[in-house]
Amino acid sequence: MDVPVPFLDVAAAVRELRPEIDAALDRVLSAGHFVLGSEVEAFEQEFAGYVGANHCVGVNSGLDALTLGLRALGVGPGDDALVPSNTFVATWLAVSACGARPVPVEPDPRTFTLDPELLEQVLTPRTKVVLPVHLYGQPADMESVLAFARSHGLVVLDDAAQAHGARRGDSRIGATADATAWSFYPGKNLGALGDAGAVTTAHADVAQRLRLLRNYGSASKYVHDVKGTNSRLDEVQAAVLRVKLPRVDGWNERRAAVATTYDEAFSDLPLTLPQVDPGGTPVWHLYVVRHPHRDDLQAELTRQGVATLVHYPVPPHRQGAYADLDLGALELAERLAGEVLSLPIGPHLSEDQIAETVQAVRTATLRVEQRR
Numbered sequence: 491m492d493v494p495v496p497f498l499d500v501a502a503a504v505r506e507l508r509p510e511i512d513a514a515l516d517r518v519l520s521a522g523h524f525v526l527g528s529e530v531e532a533f534e535q536e537f538a539g540y541v542g543a544n545h546c547v548g549v550n551s552g553l554d555a556l557t558l559g560l561r562a563l564g565v566g567p568g569d570d571a572l573v574p575s576n577t578f579v580a581t582w583l584a585v586s587a588c589g590a591r592p593v594p595v596e597p598d599p600r601t602f603t604l605d606p607e608l609l610e611q612v613l614t615p616r617t618k619v620v621l622p623v624h625l626y627g628q629p630a631d632m633e634s635v636l637a638f639a640r641s642h643g644l645v646v647l648d649d650a651a652q653a654h655g656a657r658r659g660d661s662r663i664g665a666t667a668d669a670t671a672w673s674f675y676p677g678k679n680l681g682a683l684g685d686a687g688a689v690t691t692a693h694a695d696v697a698q699r700l701r702l703l704r705n706y707g708s709a710s711k712y713v714h715d716v717k718g719t720n721s722r723l724d725e726v727q728a729a730v731l732r733v734k735l736p737r738v739d740g741w742n743e744r745r746a747a748v749a750t751t752y753d754e755a756f757s758d759l760p761l762t763l764p765q766v767d768p769g770g771t772p773v774w775h776l777y778v779v780r781h782p783h784r785d786d787l788q789a790e791l792t793r794q795g796v797a798t799l800v801h802y803p804v805p806p807h808r809q810g811a812y813a814d815l816d817l818g819a820l821e822l823a824e825r826l827a828g829e830v831l832s833l834p835i836g837p838h839l840s841e842d843q844i845a846e847t848v849q850a851v852r853t854a855t856l857r858v859e860q861r862r
C-alpha cells in the first residue's frame with residue numbers, strides 16, 4: 491500500500507471550503523452576536539427548506555435533538571418508546587433522558603433498519619412513540635412505520651443523525667414524521683466544527699415547544715413556563731453549516747458513487763454487502779459489510795493500511811447503562827454487532843484511495859477465507 495487510507499477526514503471539507511468558512515466566521519465575529527441570532531434563524535429556514543419541513547429548531551447536539559424532540563411530542567415518564575436494537579446508544583439515551591423506557595425492535599439484517607413487521611409483537615400498553623433510525627444513511631421504511639403508528643395512536647420521531655438528504659420515495663427524510671432529530675457532529679454527512687443538532691417538524695406547536703425547551707423554557711426573558719434546558723445552536727456553528735448545506739447533495743453523490751464501486755468490486759466475494767430497500771435512496775453515511783470472521787478481516791485490512799471501524803461493537807441492551815432493564819438476548823442485534831465492518835467511504839476519498847481499498851478488501855477477504 492502506497493498511502494494508508496484513513497477512515498474519515500473531517501478536515502477535508504474545511505480545506506475545500508476554507509475561504510467561504512473564513513468569510514462566514516468573519517461575519518459572526520463582526521456582528522458580535524453569538525447565541526440565537528440571525529445565522530441560526532437563517533440556517534433553520536434553509537435546513538427546513540432542504541428537507542421539506544415547515545419548521546426547524548437548532549439545538550446543541552443530536553442527543554439533545556432526540557431528547558427535546560421526544561419531550562416536545564409529549565413523551566415522558568411512564569411511556570414506552572419502540573427503538574431499534576442495533577442503533578448507536580444515543581437513541582436509547584434520549585428515551586431514558588426524558589424518563590421513558592426503550593423497548594427494542596430487531597432490524598431487517600439486510601438493510602439494518604428496524605423491521606416494521608415486528609412492531610406489533612413488541613407493542614406495550616404504555617407505548618407512546620416509535621423511534622426509527624436511518625442507520626448508516628439507509629432510510630427506514632417510514633410508510634410502514636407511520637401506518638402502524640397512526641393505527642395505534644402513536645407519534646413518530648425519527649433519528650436522522652446519519653441521513654442528511656436521504657429519501658423515501660420522493661420525500662426527504664425529515665418531512666414525514668411528527669418530528670425528526672438531526673446531528674451535525676463533525677463526522678456526519680453535514681457536520682459543524684463542534685457539537686450541533688436540530689429538530690425538523692411539520693407541526694407549529696411542536697416547533698414552539700422546542701423553542702421553549704432549548705432556552706430555559708422561556709419565550710420571553712425571565713418568564714419560564716416549562717422546565718427547559720440550555721441547548722441552543724450557536725451562531726458560529728450555524729454560519730459554518732450554512733456554507734456546507736449547499737454542498738451536501740454533491741458530497742452524497744460522491745458517497746453513492748463509492749458505494750456503487752464497492753458493490754461491483756465485491757459482488758463475487760464471500761462477504762455480505764449492504765442491501766438497499768428499493769423504496770429509499772440512501773446517503774451512505776457508512777458502507778457496512780458483514781463477515782462471520784469480522785475481527786480477522788479487520789486485522790488483515792489494518793495490516794494493509796486500510797482503516798475500518800465497527801458500528802457498533804456492543805448493542806445498547808448489552809451496555810452497563812442498560813443492565814437495569816434486564817432485556818435478555820436480542821439475537822439479531824448481537825449477531826450484527828459481531829459481524830459488521832464499516833469500510834472507508836466519503837466524498838474526499840481520492841480515486842487512488844478507493845482503488846487501494848478495493849484491492850485490500852479483495853485480498854483480505856480471500857486470505858481470511860483460505861485460512862479457514
Ligand SMILES: *Cc1c(COP(=O)(O)O)cnc(C)c1O
Binds near residue numbers: 577623685686687
Ligand atoms: C451521532 C448520532 C447521534 C448523536 O448525535 P450527537 O450530535 O453526537 O449527540 C444519535 N443517533 C445516531 C444514529 C448517531 O449516529
